[in-house]
Amino acid sequence: PQNVGILAMDVYFPASYVSQEELEEHDGVSKGKYTIGLGQDRLAFCTDLEDVISMSLTVVKSLLEKYEIPADRIGRLEVGSETVIDKSKAIKTSLMQLFEDSGNGDIEGVDSTNACYGGTAALQNCLNWVESSAWDGRYAIVVAADSAVYAEGPARPTGGAGAVAMLIGPDAPIVFERRLSGTHMANAYDFYKPNLASEYPVVDGKLSQTCYLQAVDSCYRRFCLKYEKFAGKPFTLSDASYVICHAPYNKLVQKSFARLVYNDYLRNASFVDEEAGARFQPFAILSPTDSLLNRDLEKVSQEVAKKQYNEKVGPTTMLPKELGNMYCASLYAGLATLVHNKSSSLDGERILMFSYGSGLAASLFSCKFTGGQKLSEIAEKMDIVAKLDSRIAVTPKEFVETMHLMETRYGAKDYTPISSKSTLRPSTFYITQVDALYRRTYERY
Ligand code: ACO
Numbered sequence: 001p002q003n004v005g006i007l008a009m010d011v012y013f014p015a016s017y018v019s020q021e022e023l024e025e026h027d028g029v030s031k032g033k034y035t036i037g038l039g040q041d042r043l044a045f046c047t048d049l050e051d052v053i054s055m056s057l058t059v060v061k062s063l064l065e066k067y068e069i070p071a072d073r074i075g076r077l078e079v080g081s082e083t084v085i086d087k088s089k090a091i092k093t094s095l096m097q098l099f100e101d102s103g104n105g106d107i108e109g110v111d112s113t114n115a116c117y118g119g120t121a122a123l124q125n126c127l128n129w130v131e132s133s134a135w136d137g138r139y140a141i142v143v144a145a146d147s148a149v150y151a152e153g154p155a156r157p158t159g160g161a162g163a164v165a166m167l168i169g170p171d172a173p174i175v176f177e178r179r180l181s182g183t184h185m186a187n188a189y190d191f192y193k194p195n196l197a198s199e200y201p202v203v204d205g206k207l208s209q210t211c212y213l214q215a216v217d218s219c220y221r222r223f224c225l226k227y228e229k230f231a232g233k234p235f236t237l238s239d240a241s242y243v244i245c246h247a248p249y250n251k252l253v254q255k256s257f258a259r260l261v262y263n264d265y266l267r268n269a270s271f272v273d274e275e276a277g278a279r280f281q282p283f284a285i286l287s288p289t290d291s292l293l294n295r296d297l298e299k300v301s302q303e304v305a306k307k308q309y310n311e312k313v314g315p316t317t318m319l320p321k322e323l324g325n326m327y328c329a330s331l332y333a334g335l336a337t338l339v340h341n342k343s344s345s346l347d348g349e350r351i352l353m354f355s356y357g358s359g360l361a362a363s364l365f366s367c368k369f370t371g372g373q374k375l376s377e378i379a380e381k382m383d384i385v386a387k388l389d390s391r392i393a394v395t396p397k398e399f400v401e402t403m404h405l406m407e408t409r410y411g412a413k414d415y416t417p418i419s420s421k422s423t424l425r426p427s428t429f430y431i432t433q434v435d436a437l438y439r440r441t442y443e444r445y
Contacts, residue, residue, distance in 0.1 A: 004130045005172030005367060007139070007374075008067045011336045011382050012059040013162035013323050014050055015392050016423050017042045018399040023157055026396030034157045039250025043324040044161045044391075046147045047402055047419035048409045049430040052083035053094045054442055055163040056145045057429035061098055061444070063141065063165040066381045071102035075138030076129050076168075078109035080118030080328040082357075083146050084193065086438070094440070095143070109140070115191055116246055117357025119144025119164070119328035126168040127176055140168040146327030149403065151200040158249045160324020164332040173371035173378070174335075177350075179230050181365040182222030184215045191358030199410040208358055209252060213292055215362035216245075216256045216354060220263050223352075223364045236264050236271040240366065241349040242342075243312050244334035246356045247320035256354065257313050258301035262291070276304045315341045322388060331355050336382055343379035347372040390425055413438045421445060 019042055020034040034040055046055070056079060064071060079091045090111040099107060108129070112121035119142065126140035145163030150156045190208035193201045227235035237243070237260060245253045264271040265280040272280070283297045291297055302309075318341070319333040320326070326333055331353060338351070346369035356362045369375060394402070402419070409415065414436045424430055424445045432441045 001130055001135065001170035003171050003175045003370070004127055004169065004178075005176050006166045006174035007169045007172045008063060008069075008167040009164060009332075009336060009339070009378055009382065010059055010063040010066060011162065011164050011319065011333060011384065011387070012055055012062065013044045013319075013326070013387065014046050014055070014423075015390060015425050016047060016394050016402075017044045017323075017391050018394050018396055020157060023396050023399075026400075027157075037251065038157060039254065039321065040157060040324060041321045043157065043159055044322070045149070045159065045399065045402065046161050046406070047423055048405055048417040049419045049421065049424065050147075050428070051085060051431060051440075052081050052145050052147050052163070053085060053091055053440065054429040054431060055147070055161070056081075056091055056095055056143045056165075057098065057442055058427070059145070059163040059165040060095055060141060060143060061429070062427065063167060064098070067167065069139065069167065071099045072104040073138050074099070074104065074107055074141055075136050076108045076126055076140035077143070078122035078125050078140070079111045079143045079145065080113075080120065080122035081111060081143075081145050082113055082115050082118055082193070082327055083199075084196070085440075087196075091143075091145070114361045115357035115359050116146075116248075116325075116327040116330060117355055117361040117363075119332055120355035120357075120363055121361075123166070123168070127178065130168055130170060131178070142166045142168060144328040144332050146329055148325045148327045149199055149406065150203070152400075155203050155205060158325050160320075160326050160330075162319070162323050162326035162329045162333055164329045164336060166332065173369060173374035175368050175370060177366045177368060180223060180226050181363055182219040182224070182226060183363045184218035184222070185361050188358070188360045190360065197411060199406065208248075210292055211358065211360050212248070212252060212356050212362075213255065213259055215356055215360060216259050216364075217263060217288060219354065219362050219364035220260055223366075224267065234268065234271075237261065237308065237312070239350060240352045241312065242316060242338055242351040243354070244316045244331060244338060244351060245313070245354040246331045247317065247334060248325045248330070250317055250321050253313060253317065253320075254302055254309060255298060257309050258298070258305040261305040261308065262297070262301045272304070279304055319384070336384065339375055340379050340382060340384045343375040344372060346375055387425075392423055
């Protein structure tokens with residue numbers, strides 16, 4: 001099979017959101033800390049009616065329906081998520097209820113987990129399958145879904161929730177350049193979930209920022225080496241029209257892109273314009289570690305990169321800024337945003353995608369767009385504006401109350417959700433009951 005990639009996609013996010021501006025006031029932090037300092041606008045969250053399984057059910061059902069894909073045409077289904085519910089039981093197994101009527105139980109794949117990287121691992125598995133001798137001619141589906149919640153404190157405004165489903169197969173309008181992938185994996189304790197009684201992670205915020213930016217450096221360096229090997233010429237950012245980064249919060253995306261520009265300068269001063277070169281020059285002597293900690297360099301890089309950031313990254317940031325960190329879904333919500341914004345002009349363009357999961361696993365890879373009409377169809381079917389417009393604003397006080405309720409729900413049995421179903425959009429799956437044996441049942445609203 002040729003040109004394996006994304007044939008169709010859909011996005012789902014809960015209707016309830018809290019404004020970051022109101023959250024600043026409620027939390028008593030300085031005005032602008034979350035909206036400018038973190039660069040976030042709103043934060044989507046689940047009530048006790050929804051969880052990562054219901055969001056996955058909603059987005060997969062919607063994908064199958066909107067694109068009229070018969071359920072027996074799916075031969076592989078993989079979920080990337082770090083939201084742990086039944087621990088040994090994959091979210092994928094819960095999704096099999098969508099295939100019962102068709103009688104199709106012949107669907108390979110289970111869940112992939114490593115912080116925000118699981119969606120990328122699931123995607124790699126599906127691409128590998130379609131490209132392999134094991135492929136039976138059917139489609140694969142990748143689901144990237146998470147509910148990101150943090151304990152009260154500085155990390156809480158970097159939560160979010162959402163799910164993305166992608167149909168994978170040959171002759172796709174979004175084709176992955178499989179040979180061009182730079183990966184960086186290492187052992188770090190920057191963010192992890194050792195306390196199985198709590199949904200909240202243990203997070204070392206500062207360390208996670210440094211690990212993330214170090215991974216940007218390593219992955220980009222390796223990506224460039226591969227590009228040069230296969231293309232016979234060096235890679236620079238001018239070879240990519242857009243850059244999408246995993247988005248814990250937008251400020252880190254700004255810093256990451258600035259870091260890529262600095263990397264181009266370090267690789268060869270002629271890869272950036274003269275003015276940028278002159279501004280980077282005083283920092284050229286810094287060791288890689290020192291350069292990561294240098295605040296002046298960070299500031300200069302962001303200034304130098306600003307125009308390119310607006311062109312290459314700006315069109316990918318809306319959903320991550322509107323919804324917050326969706327962990328595994330975050331990077332792919334960036335892709336959905338780009339298709340939404342630019343579907344008619346993406347033909348032939350290359351994009352870079354940077355995936356980061358704490359702990360840590362990271363990859364920087366590329367894809368190319370073909371088939372403009374199909375992209376417009378995807379944009380239309382995702383209908384992102386209607387989804388955003390049908391959201392419900394919730395006060396910070398109600399948001400905090402919901403977080404308290406969710407703390408009592410995590411790992412609990414024998415309950416019926418108490419949140420109002422009026423917060424659900426039509427066709428959303430929701431939890432009807434968790435029984436005395438922790439078994440979950442869902443229905444469609
Ligand atoms: N107006 C404008 N900017 C402000 C204001 C203000 N009033 N107040 C603060 N800021 C800026 C700060 O200068 C800082 O910007 P800088 O990074 O460019 O210097 C930014 O806002 C954040 O302020 P900090 O004081 O650094 O924030 P704090 O340390 O309280 O928390 C953090 C930020 C560490 C990101 C926290 O939210 C966190 O731990 N989040 C979860 C971890 C995370 O997302 N890590 C990313 C990779 S791993 C992953 O994906 C989970």
